[in-house]
Amino acid sequence: MPDRFNVWATRHLPGRALERLASAPDVDLDIWSGPGAPPAGELMARAPDLDGLLCTLVDRIDAPWFDAAAKLRVLSSYSVGLDHVDLLAAAAHGIPVGHTPGVLVETTADLAFALLLAGARRLPEGERLVRAGEWGTWEPDLLLGHDVHGATLGLVGLGAIGQAVARRAQGFGMRVLGWTRSGRTVPGVEAASFGDLLDSADFVSLHVALTGETRGLIDAAALARMKPGAFLINTARGGLVDESALADALDAGHLAGAALDVFAQEPLPADHRLLRTRGVTVAPHVGSATVATRARMADLAVDNLLAGLRSEPLPQQAPPAG
Ligand code: DGY
Numbered sequence: 086m087p088d089r090f091n092v093w094a095t096r097h098l099p100g101r102a103l104e105r106l107a108s109a110p111d112v113d114l115d116i117w118s119g120p121g122a123p124p125a126g127e128l129m130a131r132a133p134d135l136d137g138l139l140c141t142l143v144d145r146i147d148a149p150w151f152d153a154a155a156k157l158r159v160l161s162s163y164s165v166g167l168d169h170v171d172l173l174a175a176a177a178h179g180i181p182v183g184h185t186p187g188v189l190v191e192t193t194a195d196l197a198f199a200l201l202l203a204g205a206r207r208l209p210e211g212e213r214l215v216r217a218g219e220w221g222t223w224e225p226d227l228l229l230g231h232d233v234h235g236a237t238l239g240l241v242g243l244g245a246i247g248q249a250v251a252r253r254a255q256g257f258g259m260r261v262l263g264w265t266r267s268g269r270t271v272p273g274v275e276a277a278s279f280g281d282l283l284d285s286a287d288f289v290s291l292h293v294a295l296t297g298e299t300r301g302l303i304d305a306a307a308l309a310r311m312k313p314g315a316f317l318i319n320t321a322r323g324g325l326v327d328e329s330a331l332a333d334a335l336d337a338g339h340l341a342g343a344a345l346d347v348f349a350q351e352p353l354p355a356d357h358r359l360l361r362t363r364g365v366t367v368a369p370h371v372g373s374a375t376v377a378t379r380a381r382m383a384d385l386a387v388d389n390l391l392a393g394l395r396s397e398p399l400p401q402q403a404p405p406a407g
Pocket of ligand 1: 142163164165166167185189321372373
């Protein structure tokens, strides 16, 4: 094992974790100073010298990168999602991959519920109206939305975040349905088939990882199966949804709305069709973005990285296939 490890962090991170990493006696840390994320060429150029990489979800870590990273001992991602990492290539090279589950569960569930409420009650439209000086007077039919209490929520995925959203929904008096590929059951959540969930839910919220199997899960057929007037909420990954089919379903009036924190292409281009589609509420991928949670994620990412450098078990190591 080398005396000192060469580590690159592709971003400054909130909190004090990178200071802790920099002060580790066996670490030489370099931090990309930006602006933004490093370009792909920079990532590749650095690969051969690194013992450890601390990356974010916008860095594409593919098979050629692992081939080039001949000295690498560990990859630590500042994210729970790992769809930006070729996990099979990591496994083939024997590289442990760390990620940050657990610490962002409640915060992400908060945002999913905030989007659900904002979409159902048309808050972004109301805000725009008031700011534009277009609020004439109280009107009997101004910005009529949809009740959340008493409605049915369908959770696609019942991992930690899905379960945390279920708890919030129960507090709002919602009926909660849940579907998982594994058939897992959760107390207080009615197990449903994927199709039955789409048929019955007034709000469908996505909480599965983006993998080869889940990409495009919410396609035109799934959207057509959703209850007329239903809402789609996505705080997981944009690639789960066929966005053009979603815009079609909204334009056709089949769905009442979609509240989205994540998109197939991020940042969402300003001229993207979804931004011109009625009923769409958007946020810029901020599900885990609170001061405390982003600091906890940084701490866990650094703990994973240090463990991997020192050939210790990672506190949160991704399974090889994700
Ligand atoms: C993740 O961690 O994967 C989220 O998308 C951002 O926190």
